[in-house]
Amino acid sequence: MGKLMRGALAATALMLGQAAGAQTYNAGIAEVGADRATLPQGQSVGVFATLRNLQAIGIFTVHLEVLRDGAASPVHTLQCRTPELATGGQYRCAGSFSAGTPGTYRVRARAGTIDGSGAIFPGSSGTPGTRVSAAFTVSGNVTPPPVSPPAGAPGADIVIDSFGSPERYNQRHQNLLGGYTDDDGSLQHDMAVGGALQLRSAGSGYWYSVLAKSTCLDASKMAALKIVAKASQAASLQLSLGTGAGGCERSTASSAPVTVQLGTGYQEISVPLNRFQLASLAQLQSVVLSGLQAGVDYGIQSLSLVATSDGLPPPQPPVGLPAKVVAGYWPYWPVAPVRIRDVHPNYNVIYLFHARPEGGAPGTTGAVVWTPPGDGRGAATNFVADIQHARTVQGRKIILSVGGAGHGMSFPTRTKSQAFVDSVVALYNRLGGFDGLDWNTFEADQAPDTEEMIWISLELKRRYPGFIITSPPAPWSTRDQVFCQAMVRAGAMDYAAPQYYDGPGLADPAYVAENIRTWVQLLGAERVVVGFGVAAATNYMTIDQAVDAWQRVKAQYPQLRGGFDWQIHTDESQGWPFATRMKPLIQP
Known part of the structure; x- marks a missing residue:
C-alpha cells in the first residue's frame, strides 16, 4: 500500500511540478495562426497553435489569446490542456473567434505549466515559449466567404x-x-x-x-x-x-x-x-x-x-528505378555548382547531397533540414524548376540523400521516426517532388536503427508508389551488411551501393572485385550498385582504374545494377570522364 501511494504521489508530482523554475520540463510553440487572412466583421475565424514538448515526458497548457492592435488586453482567450507528451511530441490547440470590431488582429500562443501558476516555459531558439502569429484583418464590410483564392495565388492554403x-x-x-x-x-x-x-x-x-x-x-x-x-x-x-x-x-x-x-x-x-x-x-x-x-x-x-x-503545380510522383543506374552525388556546398538540368545527360540518377538532422547529429527531433545550393550559376534560383525539368523532361531520377560524414541519425522512438517522415514529406512538397531517399545516416559510431528505418522506408513507399530507397554502406562493415540485407528482405530498400573510395585500399580494382562478391551473395546482383570516387586524390581512383574495376565486376556479375560517382562537381571539373566513359560500359 505504501509503495503504491508513493507511486501515485510521484505521478502527481510529474503532472504538477512543471513550474517555470523546474528545469526538468520545457515546451515551446511550433506554430500559431488563424485560418483566414481576411474576414468580414461578424464572421468567425479559426485560431490555432501547436505546442511541442522539448524536454521530458509531461502535460502542458496552451494559452491562446487573440490580440487587436491598439487594445490594452486580449479580446479573446482560450486554453487547452495537452495529453501526456513524449519529448518531441506535439499537440494542436484550436478554437474560434467571432470578430465584432474591424481592425488588425494577431494570435498569441504560450506554452505553460498546468499547476495554476500561469508560468510560461522559455522554449528554445527555434521553438519559443511564446509566439505571435502574422496579422489577420477584420473588415467592416460583410461579404460572403471566398470559395477559393485567386487563380494562381502562390502559397495560399x-x-x-x-x-x-x-x-x-x-x-x-x-x-x-x-x-x-x-x-x-x-x-x-x-x-x-x-x-x-x-x-x-x-x-x-x-x-x-x-x-x-x-x-x-x-x-x-x-x-x-x-x-x-x-x-x-x-x-x-x-x-x-x-x-x-x-x-x-x-x-x-x-x-x-x-x-x-x-x-x-x-x-x-x-x-x-x-x-x-x-x-x-x-x-x-x-x-x-x-x-x-x-x-x-x-x-x-x-x-x-x-x-x-x-x-507551382502539385509534386510529380516517382515512377521507379532505371534498369541500369549511372548515378552521381550533387553536393550543395560549391559557390557555383552546375545546375541540375545541366548535369551531363549520361547521368540518369542524381543524388541531392545532403539533408541533415535538425539540431545536429544524431538529431534532436528526427526532422531533417536542407540548405539551398550556391547560386553562382543560378543553381539556387532555378533549383525547384530544374529538379522538375530533370525528372519530367530529361527522364532522370532525383534522390534526396540524408546524413553523411558527421551527420548520423538515430531513431529510438516512433515519434522521432514520424518527425523524419513529416520533414521528408515537407521537403517533397517544397521541391515539387523527388524520386527517392538515400540512407547515409549510419556511419562511424552511429549504428542504424533497423526496425524504425524499415518502417520509415515502407511508409514513404506507401505514400509515394514507386519511391526509391538506397544506401551507400561501408564495403567491409558486417553491421552495414546485416542492415542492408534486413532492409531488402523487408521490401524497404531497392539497392545498396558500397563506397569504394576515401579509405586505405578501397579504391583498388582488385579489392572491389573481391569484396563485391559478398554484397551480391547477400542482396543479389540486381540490388547492388558500385560506388566509385574518381578524383586526383589519395584513396580515389583514376578513370582508367574505375573502368578496370567495372569490367572485372561486370564479367563476374552481368546483372549488377550500375555504378555511381562521388561527386558530380569533380567529374565536371575534369571534363566529365565518369559520365562519358562509364555510362557506355554500364548502360550500353
Missing part, C-alpha cells in the same frame, strides 16, 4: 473547416467555404464540440463536405489534403475526393479512397493529391471520410488543402 464554431456546423451544416457538410444519416454521432468534429459509426456510413456550390474548386495548384485527427484507439480512416462538372451541384465521380492510420493523440497527416489518382484537380466538388471502424470515436480538428510553394 484553403482551409475547408476547423470546426471551431459549433453553431455553424451543428445548426447550419456549413463549412468555412460556405459549402454544405453532414453525414449520410447513418452515423451514430456527428457533432462539432470543443473545436473538433466528433464522429462515431456502427460500421457503415460516411461524412462529407462540399467544397464548392456554384462552381467547382480548382485545386490544380494545391499539393495535399491535410487532416488533423485522432481516434479513441489505433484505427484507420479513408479519405476520398469527389469531382463535378458544370455548376458542380453534385459529385459526378470519386477517387479511390486513401487509407490513413490514426493514433490516440491528434496528428497532422498530409496526403499528396496525386495519390487520389484523379484525371484533373481543377474540378473538385467534395471531400469524403469513410471506412470508420465500428465503436471508435474519431476527432477531426481541421481539414485543408495545402498549396505548393510559389504556386
